[in-house]
Amino acid sequence: MSENGITTAGGAHGGSGEALRPHAEVAFAHELAALAAADDRPRPERWRLSPWAVATYLLGGTLADGTVITPKYVGPRRIVEVAVTTLATDRALLLLGVPGTAKTWMSEHLAAAVSGDSTLLVQGTAGTPEEAIRYGWNYARLLAQGPSADALVPGPVMRAMAQGMTARVEELTRMPADVQDTLITLLSEKTLPIPELGQEVQAVHGFNLIATANDRDRGVNDLSSALRRRFNTVVLPLPATPEDEVDIVARRVAQIGSSLRLPPAPQGTDEIRRVVTVFRELRDGVTADGRTKLKSPSGTLSTAEAISVVTSGLALATHFGDGVLRPGDMAAGILGAVVRDPAADRVVWQEYLETVVRERDGWKDFYRACREVGA
Structure with missing residues (x-):
């Protein structure tokens, strides 16, 4: 690598730790x-x-x-x-x-x-x-x-x-x-x-x-x-199962977090699974158990966006929390990913919160966090 950090086309930096995102x-x-x-x-x-x-x-x-x-x-x-x-x-x-x-x-x-x-x-x-x-x-x-x-x-x-x-x-x-x-x-x-x-x-x-x-x-x-x-x-299809998508998100977040010098987040898998669940249900227009039909927002809610949401949450937990990934670290990112159209998508999100999230066991903290950032 040259002294000014520039590499020639087709070249590579001297070590993977020097580049923010190595090839x-x-x-x-x-x-x-x-x-x-x-x-x-x-x-x-x-x-x-x-x-x-x-x-x-x-x-x-x-x-x-x-x-x-x-x-x-x-x-x-x-x-x-x-x-x-x-x-x-x-x-x-x-x-x-x-x-x-x-x-x-x-x-x-x-x-x-x-x-x-x-x-x-x-x-x-x-x-x-x-x-x-x-x-x-x-x-x-x-x-x-x-x-x-x-x-x-x-x-x-x-x-x-x-x-x-x-x-x-x-x-x-x-x-x-x-x-x-x-x-x-x-x-x-x-x-x-x-x-x-x-x-x-x-x-x-x-x-x-x-x-x-x-x-x-x-x-x-x-x-x-x-x-x-x-x-x-x-x-290329979307991940076939929630487990596949959780695995993809977890792997990519770990790789990105390492390049950003973010420490692994304890209990992070639980929050990743929650984000994937929300995205898949809104994307599919139905809850995971098939009992409740949902409106889908205008955005794609892709796996890549789930990776971005979790990475942002990990950064929040590291720099402004105790390092443990919690619902409050994820809520703002999920809101930003879901609500692309401020009028139509906000209605979709509010209905999902009140009809699905509020009634789901173990999701009370997530519900409160989402209500706070959406208020």
Whole structure:
């Protein structure tokens, strides 16, 4: 790492403790190294691990030497196997799902395991230019020398093509349609033309692309049928059971809390389970026992939002409490997650509090805390 803390593209900080949020290949370097050492299965060209080892890295397991590989994704094994297999073919991978289904998380870890570098990333927004997908120019050199190889600034996708690595495109449907369509030739011909230089970059073995898209963005910038045909689509579901979701939230909160230097919270699992219960019931429109139908708020109440609520509560308990995660630490975060539309969502939340939370055994403290922050 340089003295000013800046790392070059594709580089990594010297230690996982230096970065607030280390890249996957840094944070889990010991697991990736152990998998590489134990991996004796065939690897596609330029892959760091075999498809079996990549799947093991994502799903977790224990190696023959006793090394424990922590799960990065909790969900159906077949989904991970299909995603990994897709990357070993000439088809690009599209991870599709509602917010909070770990699309970005899986994308990052797939790239880290396959290529050892998850940083070849294009972030999709309404303002993403075509240059972000293709290449840009060093304008000082362009003005001084005209178009030349020295003036060219390769984008992440171009670098991935030239080096045989995995590129990532986040929130593909947030990009304008004409920018999306830049990918069509790239994915079908595996070639990126540079007409200004009369040249092209051809992808070498090992190159592939992972894109993510949000179910909630349908109608924003839908993919053309021509572009959609270039992808193999894998739909990531919400966690199937409350236990799965509690496990996901607990793991991620522990990882985030460690990076923020927050101590583990005693009795934290009980509060995590409460947050997950609230979110799942409001999301599903029915209580866990199936007896009471509920109105759902306008927000998604995803697993990612549950992680954020619990992390904020842990910070409150650490800095302004006794370090024990309590209902009062969670109430404000839950209110903020549920009530996105101040008019309609507040009515939904108040009805849920009075008809469900107030009558539930062992939830009196939570009910009072929620009433206090919502008053």
